[in-house]
Amino acid sequence: MTKAARFPRTPAEAGQPQQAQANMANNPAHLTPETLPAPVMAGRDFLSNLDMTPEELRTVLDTAHSMKRGEWRGVKPLSGLSLALIFEKASLRTRTTFDVGMYQLGGHALTLSNAEIGLGTRERVSDVARNLERWVDGVMGRVYLQQTLHELADHAAIPVINGLSDMLHPAQLLADYQTIEEEFGTDLRGRRVVYIGDGNNLANSHIHLGILTGTDVTIVTPVGYEPNGSVLMDAVKRGANVTLTNDLGAIEGADVLYTDVWISMGQEAEADIRRRAFRGYQVTPAMLDTIAPDGIFLHCLPAHYGEETVPEATEHPKSRVFDQAENRLHAQKALLYHVMGEMAPRW
Template sequence: MTKAARPAKKPAPATQAPKQASRPRVAAATKSSGPVLLTPETLPAPVMAGRDFLSNLDMSAQELRAVLDTAHSMRRGEWRGVRPLSGLSLALVFEKASLRTRTTFDVGMYQLGGHAITLSNQEIGLGTRERVSDVARNLERWVDGVMGRVYLQQTLVELAEHASVPVVNGLSDMLHPAQLLADYQTIEQEYGQDLAGRRVVYIGDGNNLANSHIHMGILTGTDVTVVTPVGYEPNAGVLMDAVKAGVNVTLTNDLAAVEGADVLYTDVWISMGQEAEADIRRRAFRGYQVTPGMLDTIAPGGIFLHCLPAHYGEETVPEATEHPKSRVFDQAENRLHAQKALLYHLMGAMKPRW
């Protein structure tokens, strides 16, 4: 098959609303009747067909709504039995180890009728054994999409520049957008779709999770506060994204900002690749640990989220992830539903190569 036969990758629209589904939407089922199962004829139209997903800002607010609606529908079991990605394949490229990312993308492709192949960095050697651009040009001729869990955002940018198939950010040093889809699905399960003005307080390192929370605040209107020690603030370019969008983000090192939060979120203090800074970071973040006592200070109906893995004794304790306000394991489950929804909206319009 020549490359000309593949659908061209579409640029992300700046303000253009996504195409409306031409097929009827199926109403949510009642508890007594069980889920109303979709059929190939009643699936929603993919809204991001052929595009890359390197950042949450690669989608519009309307496209985010479509993806989350699909994720909720998948969690309700309404997609059981349909295989919209039948005959399609996804390469899973890992520079960093993974439990949730590998399992959920692999299982997600299987449940949608497709196939996933896992490639470790020992097998590929991104940028060492082979140029990133050469890896991209090879993969695009075999697979229909690429998910990368990598050290550098620039690696994903290069993959996307040179591959004609969708490239998905499964994690980088800068952003973790797929995780935030699952996070906001979890938040919507608690509060509904209208999240404007809800207080999302992120406590800890101003890392890829903090950066992606800021991007989601831009898309959803949530009031994002980042509580972090001096010197560990989110990326300046991401903060500028918020300024350009006219969205206020509160930065503070005052732990009192946690009080009254609708959502309290934390992540590890020491990410993969930062082991040499472990002692310095533990001293800097002392006091920023989420405990049951801290959870008592958030809103009465507030929830606690952590993307996992948890380094118990550092950013949190087992009593917090097992607390009645914790939704940590619902959040982990939603990685499967949210990423399946994303893959459908990126790849659902593709035809098998064979």
């Protein structure tokens, strides 16, 4: 994208915002406060993708596509609402997209680092929840433990959103599947999504999306680094098409090839062991040549180049890595709307 292309506003939009909003209201391609879809997860927690039904996921993704097309410009459904962003782990994409997303929807986000609140150390998680519920309208947590999110949700009478935990990364998967749908359409049944690398929170959440969408999910990982056993067992019970293997040949013909870092935050002490275990699992341009001709490569970023992938892969014609990063904004805005869209401002 050129810098000139980044500023497509008309003179009316730039200099006469009220008139521009009126123009958009008269354009059937743009929504108005009266034509917004009903929030489908109003007031609920989002700790896992399985907190959604397939129908709710469909609505959220449709909203994300609509937002990306610009059909929500000028509409501020979260005006007067606030979202607390709790970060035990560092963040670029999660912090920026939730913060900007709340702003674009008319709300406000405030960032709370672990140094400021000390979840479970300076203050009990339950006490943090009871304080925040009296000041803000929702909480997003990017934390070490899934249990921390459940404890926040159990003690706060406001929605809690999982921005990442050791077990799951459900907000990321919304952006991932928005990106996949941009390539293959909304009916993904039977499409092959192959995840290669550590059986971590991303792998677990990919299995959940296989349950919800009907994609065939293959996890390619070394022995000893498999996804969570209870997640796999639940997928089998639900009839999902999930394959677990350490055979790199399973990548051939994939519609989507997905990878993530081998060494997540908090695993630095295992770095050398993990690098040896994952040798051969690096996504390269040669590996991308083996996926489907119209297949795509995804990575949730940040990329540790020289480990799970190389720059030539993220810059490859089959890469949609930076479209995927952009879609964090649209997908999370859609999620915020459907969770918080019916809440009344406190003042």
